[in-house]
Amino acid sequence: MQRILTETISVKEENGHLKKSDDFKNEKFEDNAEKASNEYKWDIKWVNVILLSYIHGAALYSCFHPVEYWSTVAIGWSYSIVTGMGTTVAAHRYFTHRSFKANKYLKFFLIMCQTMSAQEPVLHWARDHRVHHKFTDTDADPYNSRRGFFFSHVGWLMCKKHPEVIRQGKKVDMSDLENDPWLVTQKKYYIPLAFVLNFVVPVYLGILCGESFTTVWNRNLFRYIIILNFVWCVNSVAHIWGMKPYDKNISPTDSRLVGFIALGEGWHNYHHVFPWDYRTGESPNYRYNLSSAFIDFCAWMGWATELKTVPTDIIRKRVLRTGDGSHPYSKEVEEINNNNNNEHPDKLRDTEHFWGFGDKEMNPEDMKYVKVL
Ligand SMILES: [Zn+2]
Ligand SMILES: [Zn+2]
Secondary structure, three states: OHHHHHHHOOOEEEOOEEEOHHHHHHHHHHHHHHHHHHHOOOOEOHHHHHHHHHHHHHHHHHOOOOOOOHHHHHHHHHHHHHHHHHHHHHHHHHHHOOOOEEOHHHHHHHHHHHHHOOOOOHHHHHHHHHHHHHOOOOOOOOOOHHHOHHHHHOHHHOEOOOHHHHHHHHHOOOHHHHOOHHHHHHHHOHHHHHHHHHHHHHHHHHHHOOOOHHHHHHHHHHHHHHHHHHHHHHHOHHHOOOEOOOOOOOOOOEOHHHHHHOOOOOEHHHHHHOOOOOOOOOOOOHHHOHHHHHHHHHHHHOOEEOOEEOOHHHHHHHHHHHOOOOOHHHHHHHHHHHOOOOOOOOOOOOOOOOOOOOOOOOOHHHHHHOEEO
16 A cells, blocks of 8 residues: 555656646545445544533533633633644644754743643644645545545544554654654653643632632633634635645645634645645734744744745745646736746646655655755
8 A cells, every 4th residue: 555655646747747646646545445445434432422522512501601700711811822832833833744943942842732732642643644644635534524524623533543544654654753752751641641731720720710610610621622623623624615826636725714713724725735834834924823923933032943944936836837826926827828938837746745844755856845944
């Protein structure tokens, strides 16, 4: 399977045009995945179904109880931002995509934020996400959006993984993270640490502010599940609805709404095309990318270094070659055609199957895509 998939993601030229690597991947994957699909049986994880239902129910219940102590709201907001960054900056941009380097103080802070977010240990989160990038919308994609909105949003957490997810997950390179003693320790103590940081501490702070245990418990679950739903929107909404300025042939989209609520992770078409870019999007507007603002601040402090991004010319060429026409650069296509300009947009390799900076499939030729700040 790995051999076939590796073959299929190479770019081939047909009639003078680069044929999209996904076309090959899907054609061959479908044949090859038939066996895997046949062996897949829906296996519901009832514990997760009950837990997620309870948390959503308790969060809804909290909406019908007016706020008495605004200090608890301030704590909730602060917690939301910190735990959100624990996913977007820590788990996603730093550990999964290796899009910048952090000194030991920042790294410790990021691990704490990620633990506070109470999702999964970094080692689990990053494995799922690297496989998602390399095998987007195939059986090997943990949040395969071809199975519909509900599955890609939260349903994937309610059933056992497809055998292909497990198979490819074992093969994806995780050596950089698995050899990190900090992450091994985090995984070992994740459940008690996450329980204390995400539940015990905020609830205790709320009680200190004067709230009753029941009220603050339910309101904390509201804060927790809202952030989770915002993050899940990246896998669901930003794989179904929105524009595709950089590559119209893949499912990820650019969504301003998701960019705002998911602290900058909504520029998902861009992100899948250039997954090593620490900004995960082109817009310089921090309002739609709070995570970039934080990384830039850390760089200004000297705590974050070697921020990876993409040269403007590479972005422009990619837009001209595979964009859906919604990017301002796309207007140049008409000018090029009208002027009989022989400029070919580009013949570079497609990049959306890389999981980020350090993927062993990146070769020295691909480094022209990377600009280090
Ligand atoms: Zn990603
Ligand atoms: Zn995605």
